[in-house]
Each structure stands twice: as C-alpha cells, then as structure tokens.
Amino acid sequence: MKLTPDAEKLIAILCGAGYKSYAVGGCVRDFILERPVSDIDICTSALPNEVEALLEQSGIRYIETGLKHGTVTAVLNKTPYEITTFRTDGEYLDNRRPESVRFVSDVSSDLARRDFTVNAIAYNADEGFVDLYGGREDIKKGIIRCVGDPDKRFNEDALRIMRALRFSSVLGFEIEENTRRSLFDNRELLNNIAAERIFIELTKLLLGKDCERVLLEYREIIAVVIPELKPCFDCSQVNRWHIYDVYTHTVKAVAASEKKDYIRFALLLHDIAKPQCKTLGNDGFEHFYRHPKYSAEIACSVLKGFRVSNAFLNKAVTLVELHDAHFKLTSSSVKKWLRRLGPDLLLDLCEVKKADLSAHNPVLAKKELSEVERAESFIKEVIDSGEPYLVSDLKINGRDLIDLGYEGKAIQKELERLIADVSDIPALNVREKLLIIAEKDYNNYKE
Numbered sequence: 001m002k003l004t005p006d007a008e009k010l011i012a013i014l015c016g017a018g019y020k021s022y023a024v025g026g027c028v029r030d031f032i033l034e035r036p037v038s039d040i041d042i043c044t045s046a047l048p049n050e051v052e053a054l055l056e057q058s059g060i061r062y063i064e065t066g067l068k069h070g071t072v073t074a075v076l077n078k079t080p081y082e083i084t085t086f087r088t089d090g091e092y093l094d095n096r097r098p099e100s101v102r103f104v105s106d107v108s109s110d111l112a113r114r115d116f117t118v119n120a121i122a123y124n125a126d127e128g129f130v131d132l133y134g135g136r137e138d139i140k141k142g143i144i145r146c147v148g149d150p151d152k153r154f155n156e157d158a159l160r161i162m163r164a165l166r167f168s169s170v171l172g173f174e175i176e177e178n179t180r181r182s183l184f185d186n187r188e189l190l191n192n193i194a195a196e197r198i199f200i201e202l203t204k205l206l207l208g209k210d211c212e213r214v215l216l217e218y219r220e221i222i223a224v225v226i227p228e229l230k231p232c233f234d235c236s237q238v239n240r241w242h243i244y245d246v247y248t249h250t251v252k253a254v255a256a257s258e259k260k261d262y263i264r265f266a267l268l269l270h271d272i273a274k275p276q277c278k279t280l281g282n283d284g285f286e287h288f289y290r291h292p293k294y295s296a297e298i299a300c301s302v303l304k305g306f307r308v309s310n311a312f313l314n315k316a317v318t319l320v321e322l323h324d325a326h327f328k329l330t331s332s333s334v335k336k337w338l339r340r341l342g343p344d345l346l347l348d349l350c351e352v353k354k355a356d357l358s359a360h361n362p363v364l365a366k367k368e369l370s371e372v373e374r375a376e377s378f379i380k381e382v383i384d385s386g387e388p389y390l391v392s393d394l395k396i397n398g399r400d401l402i403d404l405g406y407e408g409k410a411i412q413k414e415l416e417r418l419i420a421d422v423s424d425i426p427a428l429n430v431r432e433k434l435l436i437i438a439e440k441d442y443n444n445y446k447e
Contacts, residue, residue: 001031001123006076007040010083011124013054019046020086020107022122022130029118032139033171042083043122045105048072051083069101086110095158095192108132115153115160116167116179117145142173150182158189162201162225165218169208187221198225199306206264212255219247228298229268231275239285241360246274249359257355262312263348266319267355269299296321315345319352327375334382335389335423343383350376387426391415394422395431396438404435404442414441 003011003023014021021044027037044051048064051072055062063080065073070085088109090100104110107122107130114120117135129136133147144167146153146160154160161183168175175183190198202225205211215222223230232247242249254267273294281287299320303313318341327333337346353372357365388394396418398411406414418438422429428437 001028001129003027003040004079006079007042007081008125009076010042010060010074010081013058013060014042014044014046014051014083015124015126017046017050017054019044019050020105021046022107022124022127024111024122025114025119028121028123028129029135029139031123032121032136040081042081043086043107043110044083045086045107046083047085047103051085070103087113089113089156092156095155095189096194097157112147114147115157115163117147118167118171118173120147138176142171143176144168144171144173144179145176146179146182150179151186154182154186154189158186159193159197159201161187161190161221162193162198162205165214165221166201166205166208169205169211169214171208172210183218183221187224190221190224195306199308202306203261203265206254206268207259207261211264212251215251215254216248226268226302228272228302232272235275235278237274237286237288239287241364243361244359246271252359253355256358258351260348260351262316263319263351263355265303265312266299266316266323266352269302269316270295270320270323270352270356272298272302292321292324315348318345319349322349323352323356325349325353327372327379329375329378331382331387332424334379335387336420337379338382338389339419339423343379346379347376350379387423388419388429389423391419393429394419394434395429396434400435401438401442404439406438406442410445414438417441 001023007023011021011023021042023040024043025041027040030037046054048067048070052062052064055072055074061075063073063075065071065082066084070087072083074081074083085103086105086107086109087101087103090102092099111120111122111130111132117133117138119135120131120133121135122130134145138145144164164175164179164183167173205214208214219229219233223233229247229250232250233245235246237244237246237249244252250268250271253270254264257263257267271288271291273291274288277288277291277294279287279289296317300313300317303316308316327337341349350372354369354376357369357372360368382389394415398406398415401411401414418434421437422434428434
C-alpha cells in the first residue's frame with residue numbers, strides 16, 4: 001500500500017521507538033478498492049502521552065483532539081493525521097458512545113471493536129495487511145459485514161445502521177444476511193442518535209451510486225429517520241402520468257438527478273405530501289392537488305429537524321415548492337424567474353424537473369422532458385447574453401433615487417419597477433433615460 005510520505009514518516013517514528021503502528025480503516029479499504037485515499041488514520045500501541053513526546057522530539061505540531069479516547073492529531077504540511085492508541089471499548093449505555101475505553105498493546109483487540117470487516121484492516125510496510133476478519137475477501141465479494149455480532153455492534157453505536165446503508169450505497173456493496181437482519185431488528189435505535197449525525201450519513205447515502213437500491217430495499221429504516229416518508233410507501237398514483245407508487249417514483253427521481261446534496265434532498269421530499277393530498281376524481285384518476293405547497297411545508301419541518309443551514313434549507317424547500325412550475329420561453333418571463341431565484345437555483349430547478357419527469361410514465365413524460373430541456377437551454381442563453389435582469393444591473397441606484405426625493409420603501413419599489421422595464425427593453429438601461437423615467441414616476445407618485 002502506498003501512503004503519503006508524511007503518513008509513512010509518522011508510522012516510522014512510532015515504529016522506530018519500539019511501538020506498533022499502522023494505517024487503519026477507511027484509507028486501507030479505499031486503497032484496496034483503488035479509490036482515492038484522502039484521510040489517513042493511524043493506530044498505535046503508544047499511549048497518547050508517548051505519542052505527544054515523540055512528536056515533540058521530531059518537531060511535529062500536534063493537537064489534543066481526543067485524549068480521553070486516545071487520539072492525538074499530528075499536523076504535517078497542513079494535513080491532519082489522527083493517531084489513536086489501540087483500545088477496547090467499555091459498556092455502551094446510550095447506543096452512541098462507550099462509557100469508558102481501555103488502552104491495549106495489540107492491534108487485534110483494536111480491530112475487534114470496529115464496525116465492519118472492510119474497515120477493520122490495518123497496514124504497515126513491514127507487516128503488510130493485518131486482516132483478521134476477512135475484510136479483503138469481503139471487499140472482493142462486495143459485501144458489508146459486521147465485525148463479530150451485528151446486534152452487539154449496532155447496540156454499541158446505532159449510527160452504524162446508517163453507516164451500513166451509506167457504505168452499501170456509496171460502494172455498491174450488498175449487506176451480508178446476518179448484518180441485514182440486524183439492521184431491521186435494531187432500526188428503532190436510530191431514535192437515540194443526534195439528528196446532525198443522521199443527516200451526515202443520509203447525505204452520503206443519497207449521493208451514492210447505488211442509492212436507488214438502498215432507498216428501496218431499506219425503506220423501513222429510512223422511515224425511522226424521516227417518518228413522514230412512510231405514508232408514501234405503496235401509495236398508488238392511478239393516473240396516466242405515473243407508473244410507480246409515490247415512494248418508488250421519489251426514489252427513482254433522486255437517483256436520476258445531479259449529485260448535489262440539496263437537490264437530492266429536495267427530490268426525496270418533493271412529493272412527501274401526496275398521500276394527504278390524494279383525491280379520486282370523476283374521471284376515475286387519482287389527483288394530488290396543491291401537493292407541492294404542502295410538500296414544501298413538510299420538507300421545511302424535516303430539514304429543520306436535521307438542523308441544516310439556512311442556505312441549504314431555503315434552496316431545498318424552494319425546489320420542492322416549485323418542482324411543478326412551468327416556464328414561458330420568453331426573455332421577459334425568464335428574467336422574472338432569474339430575479340426571483342438567481343441563475344444557479346433556476347438551473348437547479350430545471351435539474352429537479354428533469355429528474356422528476358424521468359420517473360414518470362416515459363411515454364407521456366417525453367414531450368414535457370423535451371420542453372424542460374428547451375427551457376434550460378433558453379435560460380442559459382438569457383444568462384449568457386449579459387442582458388440586465390437584476391436591480392444591480394441598473395445604471396442608477398438607490399442613491400440616485402434619494403437625490404430625486406425618494407424615501408423608504410419607495411426606493412426599492414421603484415428599482416424593481418425599473419428593472420422590470422429594462423428587462424423587457426434593455427435599451428432603456430442608460431443612466432440619463434432611467435433618471436428621466438424615475439423622476440416622472442416620482443412626480444406621478446407625489447400627485
């Protein structure tokens with residue numbers, strides 16, 4: 001295995017002082033998978049104070065990031081390397097963290113406490129791979145398997161349930177049968193895990209190459225972390241536009257979309273209110289009137305529960321609310337959309353609409369999909385044209401209006417009126433012309 005020179009240096013320092021030391025976990029797994037190796041974690045028989053002493057002797061800066069759990073972070077060339085003492089974990093009382101840890105001198109005990117076999121492989125140049133649980137064989141077969149008893153592993157840290165699904169999605173691995181059974185048996189333990197930690201794993205799952213299979217196969221587990229999705233399971237859509245139930249349609253739309261986290265969350269939640277909006281029409285078809293509005297309300301509640309940033313929340317909820325919107329292919333109309341959403345989010349909306357339509361009845365969706373693609377192309381043309389559509393594009397500003405006598409809210413109102421005119425007639429965007437129009441508007445307003 002090829003490590004970075006700095007990682008090799010750290011392992012060499014520890015081994016040279018008579019301690020055992022290895023690269024361990026995800027970096028080893030990714031190397032075997034021929035994936036890019038990013039963070040390199042190191043485990044060692046040296047105690048934290050011994051690690052610190054060696055780093056000081058070598059002139060290497062370090063940070064005491066987790067001494068209670070045996071972790072010291074060395075910093076070389078602005079890159080952090082976590083160095084953790086071999087340990088065994090004490091009793092887990094909250095399904096999240098051990099009450100205590102005990103430092104040990106052999107790597108085998110340390111590997112025995114890890115979550116999955118693919119993450120329980122250690123390596124150094126002298127010994128090669130230390131693989132006591134068949135991790136390399138499971139990687140070869142494409143299997144996620146717990147180290148030891150799955151029930152014990154998931155009761156220790158219930159977040160491992162989401163991690164199993166995440167690895168299955170990202171790596172495209174199947175989950176071994178005993179581990180799979182235990183996932184379902186212990187899924188309610190996820191209620192003990194902080195929402196922020198769940199969100200991180202769910203995000204990685206949604207961005208995985210195999211998210212469609214995982215979201216469908218493990219939907220009962222997904223429903224523990226987003227219970228609002230459960231009514232969508234097997235909820236029929238008896239009309240000519242659909243060939244899937246609500247949840248299956250949702251998942252296929254997620255998988256068809258661009259790999260942006262807020263887009264995938266928007267699609268996961270875009271039809272979440274359909275079950276409560278479903279009605280049977282006189283035409284014999286099921287309809288879902290106003291579901292975008294109510295789905296946006298539920299999406300807002302779900303995402304606030306995950307404590308996402310305001311920027312993430314606003315983008316995802318806006319995309320949910322507008323996913324059924326239609327575009328007029330006129331410069332004026334597109335510029336109104338651009339003022340409302342900005343270029344990036346408007347193009348994201350096109351992406352959401354395309355993914356949504358791809359999960360409809362393909363015969364009927366083909367025409368609408370083509371229309372969205374034409375709209376997307378037209379929007380890009382308007383953006384690239386450089387024609388004004390934002391208030392900031394105007395050749396005058398609020399200070400100019402104040403000089404004309406405008407005050408308070410009237411300033412912004414007039415700027416918005418002017419940019420609407422200029423969007424339709426770009427030739428009006430000349431300072432002298434705009435001042436004349438603004439002065440006339442002011443006089444009319446005063447009258």
